[in-house]
Amino acid sequence: MKKxxxxxxxxxxxxxxxxxxxxxxxxxWHAVGFSDEETAKDYFKQNLLDIVLLSSGIEAESEKDIQYFFKAEQPEIEIIEHYGGGSGLLKCEILEALERRRKRKLSEKQA
Structure with missing residues (x-):
């Protein structure tokens, strides 16, 4: 199974x-991390990803721009905004995103 x-x-x-x-x-799961938006964008353009996880410290306007960029480059990407709440919440957010993705792919196949 692919990570x-x-x-x-x-x-x-x-x-x-x-x-x-x-x-x-x-x-x-395999994750890479970035604190710089431009470096993250460069990596994103070079790699097919499943989930983008946004964390603390990103300015609101920059966050909107980066989400738009990610969706424009890879429309199927799941974006999670995680700003705390512990490891249990993080895992739940990831599992919910994966379930949304699974349902979306299933409905696309049925269409």
Whole structure:
């Protein structure tokens, strides 16, 4: 089974490190992290990803721009805005995003 690929973007380096550790703890998931939007965009353009996880420290206007960019480049990407709440909440948010994706693909097949 192919690992799910994540891009994590956040300005708070200690939190970014924690998120990377939590996501990469799942053997079926692989995450890379960035604190710079332009570097994240460059990586995104070069790689097919499953989930983008946005974390703390990103300005509101910049967050809107980056979400638009990600959706324009890869419309099927799931974007999660995670701003705290612990590892249990993070896992639930990821599982919900994966379920939305599964349902969307199922409905596309039926159409």
């Amino acid at each position: 799910l690929e994540f891009l994590i973007l956040g300005k708070n380096e200690p939190i970014l490190e924690i998120l990377l550790r939590l996501v990469n703890a799942d053997e079926d």
